[in-house]
Amino acid sequence: MKNFAYAIAPDISSASEAAVQGAQLVAGGTEILNWMRLGIVSADRVIDITRLPELSSIDRQGDEIRIGALATLNQIEGSDIVRQDAPVLSQACLLAASAQLRNRATIGGNVLQKTRCPYFRAEAATGDRMPWPCNKRVPGSGCSAREGDFSRAALFGATEACVATQPSDPAVALVALDAEVDLVGPSGSRSIPITRFHVTQSEAADLARTREGRRLLGGDAPETPDALIENRLMPGEIIVAYRFSVDTASRNSAYVKLRERESYEYAMASAAVCLDQSAGQVRQARVALGSIAQKPWRLSGAEAALSGQTLDEARLTSVLATAFSDAEPLPHQDYKVKVAQGAVRRALTKAGGSIQ
């Protein structure tokens, strides 16, 4: 790690401009400082965005909740608004990281965290010191995880180039809440659905052939864009807030996180469920899974198949089987499909669902 200059951004536009010019933005610093220590990024300039007022606060207007990008995971977890109207998000924040980290970790930085793939996270000051190939570290070098021992590998959307997963918990809840992401960038502001924010590796490969994709890569065209593009955040764009509407399903929502260790560990698989069930019948279910793809994985097919139906054991089993019929676990990871299905089952009941 080398010395860098540090400055506090006075306003969004200067932060955005600095980022375009290659400065790294820092919010809580819990991810980016690790990247700098590990050799994943190296920066001459680091711009602190924690004083930007547009990015703070959690509030509710009418049926809409707005979460500023600087809200910490502990603030979100403890917010009465969120606890009441979107418990899934409160729980996802509480189950992330440790208490100390949650005091610093912002939800803006959270959705931008990178994979926990241990090949990617190898300590290496420079590319030539990398002990093994990783396309995310050294484009074109290869992917060690495919034939390696990375338990958090993707079930969906991976390519030969990369099988990494997005480990965020809050992002999974935001996807189940159908949140919008408000962005401000060099060319103004825009909003996109969080379901479209992250991309799988195969989506990234398609994107790379488009103009949008080339802009995402900042003009460079490395050999394996599939491994490098992880979301649709343009260079210099800043996440300002997330917004979502409150409904019966969001009020009856829950997050289940499965992992070897009871706390302070990333998920093997997690599930966020928003469930509107009345008299045994599902009126609406929104289901998203975490840590099984490079983006929170919505089970849209399963949601449609459950809608208007009773939640019985046989139907659930067949719906889940269909939802995972095209899952592609790495060799020796077939069990992960069952873990993910187990997470959905337990989240459905935690959200108040009764399975007949």
Next chain:
Amino acid sequence: MTDMHKIETALTGIIVADDGAPLALPENGIGSPQRRMDGPDKVTGQATYAGEDMPNGTLHAVLVTSPVAKGRIAAVDTGQARAAPGVVRVLTPADMPTLGSPSVPPTAQSKLPMSSLDIDYEGQPIAIVLAETLEQAEAGAGLVRIGIERAKPAVFDTAEVEVPPTEGNGYVLGELDPAHGDVDAGFANAAHRIEATYTTPTRHHNMMEPSATLAEWRGGDLHLNDATQWSWGLQLSLAGIFDMEPSRIHIRCPYTGGGFGAKGYVWPHQILAPIAARIVGRPVKLNLTRTGCYTGCGYQSGTQSRLRLASDAQGHLTAVEHHTENVTSVSDDYIEFANMGTRGMYAMPAYRMTTRVRRANVGTPTAMRAPHEGPGMFALESAMDELAYEIGMDPLELRLANYTDSDPHSGKPFSSNKLREAYAEGARRIGWSDRVHEPRSRRDGDKLLGLGMAGAIMTTFRNASQARVAMTPDGRFTVEVGSQEIGTGTRTIFAQVVAERLGIPSERVTVVLGSTDLPPASATLGSASTISIGSAVATATDNLKTRLDDMAGRETRPDEWPDLLARLGVDRVQAEGAFTLPGDVSFDAHGGQTDYSMHTWGAVFVEMEVDEITGIARMRRAVAAYSAGRILNPVTARSQMIGGIIFGYGRAMLEASPMDPRYGRYLSKNLSGVQLPVNADIPRNIDVCFIEEHDPHASAIGVRGIGELGEVGVAAAITNAIYNATGKRVRDLPVHFEHLIA
């Protein structure tokens, strides 16, 4: 004094240090539940550790290590690094002086660091960058360019099985291949047999304080501030390597922030820091990073144990086989004696054991709490559970049927053994009589519940030790001993020993540790400090009393001593004491040349819950009862045992350091990729008790060692409970989703 831990000695001779029980223990001296004397210093940051010191002119050293596991260094380009701001010097193998050959142990590996261009393991030091600040040294290290001709590494799974050499191998703790009786007949005539292979993974110590050393030469003497568990081992090792008088090497370790074995032997950084300090003529500080600890100070070797057990219809063992293999390095033959516990645990008319290694491109493994018996008893106690189910017999009954009161291997009687009482008390506390033997019999909502148990055994290690006890006219006493405090509470214990011998409050005793300028003492290894040094302190105290009686010309009481000293105008009276071993050896195991076999014992009981829909298992309750000799302080003893049980939970459920066989590198060299237990994994009240005991043979003060025993048996108790819950047998640790998910 005991507001948090209430202590009870029941009439039945059970010592419990737990919340809520009535208090009936001595106020003072041995057996009194005293808090750590150094606790307040530690939690307020007053206690200092080796890595904190910073004499004027200190340079920071950062190691550049090999990113590949096997190969040859073709070139080291230090040009850019040397030009970097603050970098004072970059040392490469070409700068290394000629060194003497190291004795192994205390040196961990016979291959000296930076002594050759061959790379034998990933993480092997290649260069040292010395700079004015740590940040500059780190930045400089990133600029050193290394050219390496890579070769394909050997790993455990692909390596050949070898018989480790016993000649000149300091890692041989016992016979490799003990055998006795007619094993084949024992199997042929048995009513029941089981055969299975059990594996435990390679894992790291992950102690709280990473290894750290600060080296400074003053007038030809070497002064080292070091985070060590064995100052004297470090002195001896460096004396050999640098061809110096040991007395010219001064080791200081004010406090050591845990070690679990990683700081027992001498590792490359402790050899390189003095060399660098010598070359640059300034103090050099070399602290390993957390990542550096994964390749810089050992690990517990993965083990594979093949077990065969045979019994008659009543469950009496008729033959036992235990064959083990562990990984070791290119340069050395570290042996993880996973069959060590099997040699002493049960009555066995016939047995056959083998101990083998597989040589791979890895650093040398080392002892880790609990070496040998820790991984090995997972295998034996799992196999005993399998045999119990094969017979259709209660697993505890099976253990009792095979109880032995003499060592099945040496034939010697045990110095003391209350294992049967431990079984009984543990079983009572967990409610074993309510257990349903048939798997999958108990449920709580979504979860299957199961009870499991395992026996525990640990070798008693003893080290020759000396101590000095002094008295001053103010009525205060000082214990001086060149030991190191790694968090176990020995400081408090030594004060209690003096207090007991003299009938004075232990507040009047100051304990000075942490320097080789004090009397030589045991390593803080192998649960040997209390037994060895405690005995030396007791003898020194008795000698002090004799000396004071002599000075008075009659038998005196300690409260007369301040006046006596004042009268005689003496401002300090001191006496030394030693704990020696038969045959005048510096170290022995299981009683060595004595007429007794020495071990500690335990019975561990666990309740597990398993959700088969998610594949998650958690521990609900843990109870353990121990036969470990006299308990000097129930509070610190209990701490050791619950720590050990949590360690065992880690072994069973979480910990592993997998290596990618293609690259010979640990997948993760960072705590964020290695799962250790956290509080949320552990039930609030681990119930620990000790059987009241006084071992007249093992030491002068009735004790044996306890620190490592707590880890033993826990993993098997857990997987046995999982079997009782689910009918699924886990033979490869750690337990994982794929073992349990429906």
